[in-house]
Amino acid sequence: MSARNAILKRLRERLDGPLSAPESDFSVVTGRGWSQEERLARFERWITSVHGEVVHASHDDWTRPLAEVLAERGVRRLALGREHPVAAEAREALADAGVELVEVDRDIEGWQQEQFERVDAGLTSTLGAIAETGSLWLWPTPDEPRLISLVPPLHIAVLDADTVEETFFDVVERHGWANGMPTNALLISGPSKTADIEQTLAYGVHGPRELVVIVRHAGTAPGEA
Template sequence: MSARDTILGRLRERLDGPLAAPACDFSVVTGRGWSHEERLRRFEDKIASVHGEVIHTDHAAWIEALISMLADKDIKRLGLGREHPIAQEARTALADSGIELTDADRDIESWQREQFDSLEAGLTSTRGGIAETGSLWLWPTSDEPRRLSLVPPLHIAVLDADAIEDTFFDVVERHDWAGNMPTNALLISGPSKTADIEQTLAYGVHGPRELVILVRH
């Protein structure tokens, strides 16, 4: 018998019975009980505090809000997916806009330089938001790879107001991350930022300088 088997055998044959997992109290990370309006307010306050921009729209008019925002920021080259309904709707609306639409589902080696040097903005869907921290959560796919939200100077995210949860724990529990944990989840709380040794925040050093969230009601 190996030393490992000996140790495990002793654990299984404990005189005071088998080990049991301790009771867990998750009340500190859940149970906020916020209303829909309170969740939305907290989300917007938190993400605005770190330079995230929120634009409110409705499901019928979000494309008009997107077009207006792209014009205001003089965006001429936009990266986006092809399969997600948000990307499909945006592609149809922007087909004759003069904005160059760049496919994001290409092999990174084939357009790495182009992506880092000339892509002005990336448009992505989101799976939801977190009111407590002012965060977006995304599950990147081959259609919308993670670099679409992490590389261009401007990240445009489309968020449904009804998909905002109170806390990160509520997201994990409600969407069954324990049984269906994503292989590559992104939590985004504002544009890229870093701090030097003096703890001075700087934005856009190694990623998007701007984050715009189109919240659809």
């Protein structure tokens, strides 16, 4: 019997009975009561306050603003997956846009230098967002490895408007993180930033200098006729 199992055995066989988890009051970290519109507005306010940019689009036409973002920033090489619907739709829309689409499902040792030196932007899907903190949450996969959101100078994330939750607790509970959390779960609350001893913020030192969130709406996006 291992030392770990021996300790657990002694705990289970305590004379005064097994240990039980204390009752906890989670009301302070959930139950904000915000509507879906309020959640999205709060998310946008927080993420733009730290230099994130939000672009609204309809679900059926989101690749048009994607192409505009790439053109405005002079992106020539875009890293993205293949299998996820977001990546598949982007590939189809950008086939004749003059942007080189960089494959990402390969061993990092084989293209590490290329990724750090010659990729202009990375495109990823998201699983949702958190209104209270203005954060995106992503679960990386071989098709969308975490480095395409952490290394290129520009990260473009696609978020469905109806997937914004109120708090981090709501995300963890509603999506069953306790039963199936991946090796890496990413919470992204803006472009990379750091500060020196004088508290002067610098962006892009340890990751993307820019974050653009394309929010897809089921109907007509705000501002569209």
